[in-house]
Amino acid sequence: NAGVTQTPKFQVLKTGQSMTLQCAQDMNHEYMSWYRQDPGMGLRLIHYSVGAGITDQGEVPNGYNVSRSTTEDFPLRLLSAAPSQTSVYFCASSYKGGVTEAFFGQGTRLTVV
């Protein structure tokens, strides 16, 4: 089972460049979300989706866009990269329900120079 797949694993961007982080899951999960992980700050929610066509903002959404055209895919777009967006990004998915386990991808380490 592939689970949650993120690409790329590493990326270096110049300030002002744009890019899309890819996330795909093969578990037919309704819920998907994006987090960023910074030292000493745990994981912080960027955007989330409760199903195809439905997205909403999390705790730190500025500078990021998302869309969910299919159940399987939830790409995260950086519109104009800034050094403050240097981080490790994790995509997660889970079943719809009251208390569910979140399954995480392996992460994308992004450096903005």
Place this chain on the structure above:
Amino acid sequence: TQLLEQSPQFLSIQEGENLTVYCNSSSVFSSLQWYRQEPGEGPVLLVTVVTGGEVKKLKRLTFQFGDARKDSSLHITAAQPGDTGLYLCAGQANAGGTSYGKLTFGQGTILTVHP
């Protein structure tokens, strides 16, 4: 905004010692989860506690949810080098009956167990 304060941030101990990690909040959570993360990997779920006062044991790991569902602890007995990793607590809060998969994470505890 709900916050989870996790402590300590770093823990370095010898093999065989016991340790406790704490996760505290001023907010009530419907459930509390503990994840473990290895370098270069995403977090992996260890346990979910949902009832105030609940205690769950997973081999040498004991998890407790506070009576008021605002805090939790992870206790490891006789730590082993294989326990080394980043431990994260995460809270889920119901909004109209579901958390929509959203998690609020603590800052994490980096545990190093020396042989």
